[in-house]
Every structure is written in C-alpha cells, then in structure tokens.
Amino acid sequence: MNRPLHISFLGNTYVHGFYHGRIEDCFQRYPQVRHEVCFDFYSFLFIISGRGEVRIGNRSYETGDHLLFLIPPSFPFSAGFKEPAEGHFIFFCKDFYATDFNPIPLSYLFSFFSVYLKEKNIPYLKITPEIADVPVVMQLIEEEYQKKEKAGAPVIRSYVHVIVQRLLNFLTSHYPQHESFCLINELASLVEKYYVEERQVNFYAKQLGMNERKLNQFCLRVFGQNMKQLILERVMMQARRMLEQTDLTVAEIAYKLNFSDNSNFNKIFKKYTHITPLQYRHKHKPFLP
Amino acid sequence: MNRPLHISFLGNTYVHGFYHGRIEDCFQRYPQVRHEVCFDFYSFLFIISGRGEVRIGNRSYETGDHLLFLIPPSFPFSAGFKEPAEGHFIFFCKDFYATDFNPIPLSYLFSFFSVYLKEKNIPYLKITPEIADVPVVMQLIEEEYQKKEKAGAPVIRSYVHVIVQRLLNFLTSHYPQHESFCLINELASLVEKYYVEERQVNFYAKQLGMNERKLNQFCLRVFGQNMKQLILERVMMQARRMLEQTDLTVAEIAYKLNFSDNSNFNKIFKKYTHITPLQYRHKHKPFLP
Structure with missing residues (x-):
C-alpha cells in the first residue's frame, strides 16, 4: 500500500490556514481526496445529500444525507460519491483556530468524537433539530469565505468556534459520563x-x-x-x-x-x-x- | 429630572448574565426601557421594522427599518415605537462575554461606535449586505436562548463573539484611520x-x-x-x-x-x-x- 498523501499546507487559500469548498469544488481542487489522504489539519465534511463511501482510519462507511464527519489530523481519509454530492468541506489548521481560541477543547472534540463514536462504529453525527444551526453556520462561513478577503479571517474563525462549541455542548450533554x-x-x-x-x-x-x-x-x-x-x-x-x-x-x-x-x-x-x-x-x- | 433607573442584574434570565427578547417581549419584561434606563451591561437593539424614537445619552434619533443600535454600559437610554415594532433586544454583562473572550476588543467596539458615530450624529449601523449575517446570527441566538438551557451559555457566547468580530471587522475596514x-x-x-x-x-x-x-x-x-x-x-x-x-x-x-x-x-x-x-x-x- 502506498503511504497516504499529506496535504500540509493551507497557505494558498483565500484565508491562511483555512479552506471552505462545496464537495464537488473540493474534489477538483484536491483530487487526492478521492484516494487516501492524510491531512495535518482538522476537517469537517457535511453531506447534505449524496450516496457514497467515506473511509476513515482503516474502516469504510456508507454515507447518507445530513451526516457530519469530523476528521482529526493524521487520520488517513478518503471520500467518494456515486452521484454528484451536495455539501461542505471545511479544513483548518490548529494554528488558525488557536490565534483566538484555546486549542485544547478543539483537540478534545475531535479525539472524543473519533474514539467514542468509532467504538460504536458510527463516525459521524446525524444533523438533528438540536444541532440544526451547524449547517446554517457553514452557509455563513461559505458566504464569508467567498468574499475572498484575508481580513475575514477573525470572523470565519469565530464561526468555526461556534461549531466547535455547539458540538462540544451536544456531545457532553448526551454522553456526560465520558470524560471530565x-x-x-x-x-x-x-x-x-x-x-x-x-x-x-x-x-x-x-x-x-x-x-x-x-x-x-x-x-x-x-x-x-x-x-x-x-x-x-x-x-x-x-x-x-x-x-x-x-x-x-x-x-x-x-x-x-x-x-x-x-x-x-x-x-x-x-x-x-x-x-x-x-x-x-x-x-x-x-x-x- | 429623575435619575435613570439602573437594571444591573441579569441573573433571573435563562442564561446568567444574558438576555434575548423580541422588542415587544422586552418592553413587557422591562417596561422601564420606555422611559430612561441606564444599564450596566452591553446592549444590541436591532430594529427589523418599526418607526419610533431612540434616546441615547441626551440626544434622540428617529428610528427606521434595518438599524442596529449598540448601547454601551452606563449610557442613559430609552426606546419607544409608534406601532408594534419587530426586532431583537440583546443584553449581556461584560462578565458573560469575558468568560471565554478577551473583553478589551468588546469595550473598544462599543466605545468606538459611540464616540465615532455620535460625532456624525448617526449612532446606529444600517444593516447592509456586507453585514447581513448579523440578523441571521441574532436569529440563531434567539433559537438557542429559547431552549431555556443554562448549558447553552457557551454557544450563545460564541454567537455574541461572532457579532463582535463581524462589527469590529466592518468598522475597522471602513474607518481604518481611526484607532490603532x-x-x-x-x-x-x-x-x-x-x-x-x-x-x-x-x-x-x-x-x-x-x-x-x-x-x-x-x-x-x-x-x-x-x-x-x-x-x-x-x-x-x-x-x-x-x-x-x-x-x-x-x-x-x-x-x-x-x-x-x-x-x-x-x-x-x-x-x-x-x-x-x-x-x-x-x-x-x-x-x-
């Protein structure tokens, strides 16, 4: 097996250390994602609609509508769809987030998610009414990113922070027994x-x-x-x-x-x-x- | 003239140190707002529609649609409408914000806004497409607040932070010469x-x-x-x-x-x-x- 490809540099995007794209755009820009990649940044993949397969670590999962995947850094990962899929890819470096926010809860969110939910073999969250604001915020991130202004970074960062807080809040209220x-x-x-x-x-x-x-x-x-x-x-x-x-x-x-x-x-x-x-x-x- | 009434305690709301209400609800809960009040917390008043008068400091202003007022702590303030008005009131203590974020840029935003824009005698921002996400975020705050859960505080706080970042970004890009x-x-x-x-x-x-x-x-x-x-x-x-x-x-x-x-x-x-x-x-x- 080939070593998965690292894509370590989010420097050539509109906002240093951050990338947002619709699923199809992302496949065009980073075609490697169809095969196995290993990012050293954090990724959200939110599938609005589209059947296909997502591989995380060494397992693969059937995808479906309204699913949110969290992919931590250094996890081999690939995604492929049988038909044009709709949804968002969001990539960001830890440094991008940590410019304004403490990165430790961020690490916790992704590791909690990957360890705990993988145990149950469901490495995604189904978007329910309780976390229905996540797609809205992703839409707002997209609008901000499409302004193509470097000065938008603090605003995008605070939107990413909203998603992190929302998911932490959701996970800790549903699995309060997990970690202190x-x-x-x-x-x-x-x-x-x-x-x-x-x-x-x-x-x-x-x-x-x-x-x-x-x-x-x-x-x-x-x-x-x-x-x-x-x-x-x-x-x-x-x-x-x-x-x-x-x-x-x-x-x-x-x-x-x-x-x-x-x-x-x-x-x-x-x-x-x-x-x-x-x-x-x-x-x-x-x-x- | 009577001393304006201080309403210093946002403790008896769903989220300690924070309150969100539609304009009409807020008048019911805090009828003093029709007369002169002097809060020791920060306030956003966003008028979606409704003609009336807002007094800040010792000046009064005609209101109109799609206007956002920022009222800093300790500014005597009142609002009245000729017809039922639609819009949001958001109040929050500095401590509420500072639990997760540095409060100094927040102070700066409100003082920048009050000093600079008062000089021009327009103490509000007109919501233009460039900051059209502010009303969307207020809507998300409302939905979160209406869940009536104390645990929602960090999520609401991060939404407030988005508004602060968005407005700072907007003001500093339009008036870059102002303060360092x-x-x-x-x-x-x-x-x-x-x-x-x-x-x-x-x-x-x-x-x-x-x-x-x-x-x-x-x-x-x-x-x-x-x-x-x-x-x-x-x-x-x-x-x-x-x-x-x-x-x-x-x-x-x-x-x-x-x-x-x-x-x-x-x-x-x-x-x-x-x-x-x-x-x-x-x-x-x-x-x-």
Whole structure:
C-alpha cells in the first residue's frame, strides 16, 4: 500500500490556514481526496445529500444525507460519491483556530468524537433539530469565505468556534459520563497561562491536584499526547505565530519563549515543524495580511 | 429630572448574565426601557421594522427599518415605537462575554461606535449586505436562548463573539484611520497575561514601547478608563468568576489574585461591585449550572 498523501499546507487559500469548498469544488481542487489522504489539519465534511463511501482510519462507511464527519489530523481519509454530492468541506489548521481560541477543547472534540463514536462504529453525527444551526453556520462561513478577503479571517474563525462549541455542548450533554470536561477546561486555562514560564509536568499536576503519572495518562487517553508534548506543542504554536506576525529575530523569539539558547530552540522547532524557524517564516509570511 | 433607573442584574434570565427578547417581549419584561434606563451591561437593539424614537445619552434619533443600535454600559437610554415594532433586544454583562473572550476588543467596539458615530450624529449601523449575517446570527441566538438551557451559555457566547468580530471587522475596514487596532490587541493580550502579577502601569507601558502618560491618555480616549482602572477591572472580573465558580474562601481568592491582604481585597472589591465578596457569591451562585 502506498503511504497516504499529506496535504500540509493551507497557505494558498483565500484565508491562511483555512479552506471552505462545496464537495464537488473540493474534489477538483484536491483530487487526492478521492484516494487516501492524510491531512495535518482538522476537517469537517457535511453531506447534505449524496450516496457514497467515506473511509476513515482503516474502516469504510456508507454515507447518507445530513451526516457530519469530523476528521482529526493524521487520520488517513478518503471520500467518494456515486452521484454528484451536495455539501461542505471545511479544513483548518490548529494554528488558525488557536490565534483566538484555546486549542485544547478543539483537540478534545475531535479525539472524543473519533474514539467514542468509532467504538460504536458510527463516525459521524446525524444533523438533528438540536444541532440544526451547524449547517446554517457553514452557509455563513461559505458566504464569508467567498468574499475572498484575508481580513475575514477573525470572523470565519469565530464561526468555526461556534461549531466547535455547539458540538462540544451536544456531545457532553448526551454522553456526560465520558470524560471530565471540567478538568479539560481547567487544564486548558493553565497551559494557556503558564506555557512560557513552566514546562514541568509536575507544576501542572500540582495545580490540578493530581500526580504526574495520572495527568500523563489522562492526556494520552484524551488527546493522544502526554502532558510534556501538549505544553511543547503550545510553545511551538506561539513560536510559529511570532515568526509570522512579528519582525523579532529567531534569537529574540527563543529568548521570549524561555529557551536556554538559540540552537536548542532551533532543534526543537525543527523536530516539531520539519523545517527551521527561518524557513517557516519565509514560507508563511507572504500569505498574511 | 429623575435619575435613570439602573437594571444591573441579569441573573433571573435563562442564561446568567444574558438576555434575548423580541422588542415587544422586552418592553413587557422591562417596561422601564420606555422611559430612561441606564444599564450596566452591553446592549444590541436591532430594529427589523418599526418607526419610533431612540434616546441615547441626551440626544434622540428617529428610528427606521434595518438599524442596529449598540448601547454601551452606563449610557442613559430609552426606546419607544409608534406601532408594534419587530426586532431583537440583546443584553449581556461584560462578565458573560469575558468568560471565554478577551473583553478589551468588546469595550473598544462599543466605545468606538459611540464616540465615532455620535460625532456624525448617526449612532446606529444600517444593516447592509456586507453585514447581513448579523440578523441571521441574532436569529440563531434567539433559537438557542429559547431552549431555556443554562448549558447553552457557551454557544450563545460564541454567537455574541461572532457579532463582535463581524462589527469590529466592518468598522475597522471602513474607518481604518481611526484607532490603532493593533495596539489595542497587543494591550488586550498583555493585560490578559499579566494582570495577576503586574499592577504597575509602567510595566505595560514599557512592553508596548510607550511612556506611562501616553498609555493612560490612549486608554482614556479609547476605553474611557485609565490603565490602572483597566487592570483592576480585569482583576475584579476574575475575582467575581472565582466567587461564582469555585469554593475557594475569600482569603484564598485574595491570595491567588496577589492582594497584600484580605481586607485590602474586600475594600477594593466593594468599591468596584458595591457589595462584599461574600454577598456577591450568595447572590450569584444559585443561578449557575
């Protein structure tokens, strides 16, 4: 089997880090989606109508009308329809979302969805009256995206946040026994507040009244990452943001983000992003307003 | 002239700190709105249709169809219609919004709107195709609010955030020369990050590369508050949140918020909120989920 194709760069769209398209447009622009792809961004696929097959991970599912699929990053994925299908594809990078919102509940939504609902072998949500606002919001996103204005990014982002909140609200009210949602929120605020100063897992464990091992287990189960990775991911996200949005030198960014030295920062950045900080800056800056 | 009536407590609504009503329902519930009121929360009044008069501050304006009024806290305000009017009233406390979002851009939106547009003697926005999503989002807010579920608060909040983003985006793209929006965003992130540890205006001024006097002038002009008040308001908001959402004692909250002692905290809290921390807790906790 071929390795699934990664499509890692949402830079050449109207809004950096975000893409919206009707299903047919998306197949034209990203024909790879018919075969197996592996995105490193989050995807919503909302099928208004159209019979076909969606493969997520190594299982395939018959699709139907009014179904919403959530595809987390790094899940091999493909979709195909027997007839022209109607619906929306929405792709967005974690960085796009995290510019204004805490990304931890977002990770939680997608991992909750993929783990829990896959257990039941139904990896989609049927759009019921209770979440009937989701398609309306997707329509509003489409209208905003079609204005083709970079300045629309904060508005689109806040619409995406509405969808995330709506689905979290729906899932936690229907499966309240699942994960301690309060703990996730508390963890999210702590990381947001202290990620620059505090990289020790122990610090966060103490604040949450848990021991380190339990916290790591919790993170692995809920986010598929241990706590150290979660903190470092937040730091790297901030590094990327500073590379994109400021004119600080790499050394200044390393200093502001509390790295012992420049080369240590470079090494870790490269490990996470596969390119150096300067390469990242050159690649992304042209796309920003 | 009588002092305008303050309606300070949005606790007895379906969602703590938030109210949505059609214009006629709102007049029934808050008949004072026909006379002069002075809210300590933010208000949107969107008139779909109906002729009448709206008074804001000490001026009155003829209303018409498809007009959106933004009424900042502490502005004397009244509204009256000659015939049954159609439209939405939305009220929300700063604390309601700030639970998930930085409140500084919100303050900016309302003060920008009230200062700038009042200069031109048009204290409303005409809903044009460019911001045609605002009424749609208000409709979605209404549907969510009518479910009468406290758990809907984060969803409603994210819809309110969409409106705030949309209007900020609209105003700053049409009046880009007005205020340095970047500076406001930078200031907002700094306050959010440091308000517990740093209460000195000088610290923030340095980070922004300004002197203290200039920063204070900027804040007074943009927010109607000096920088010291802005920081302290953020601290008090956090204090209220901790009183509502945790079981920490008042002394513990004072300590966590970096007050030298309990009585100092009590004094300042009372000055800002007009009641003691414990009275605040008893008044608000019953309304929360």
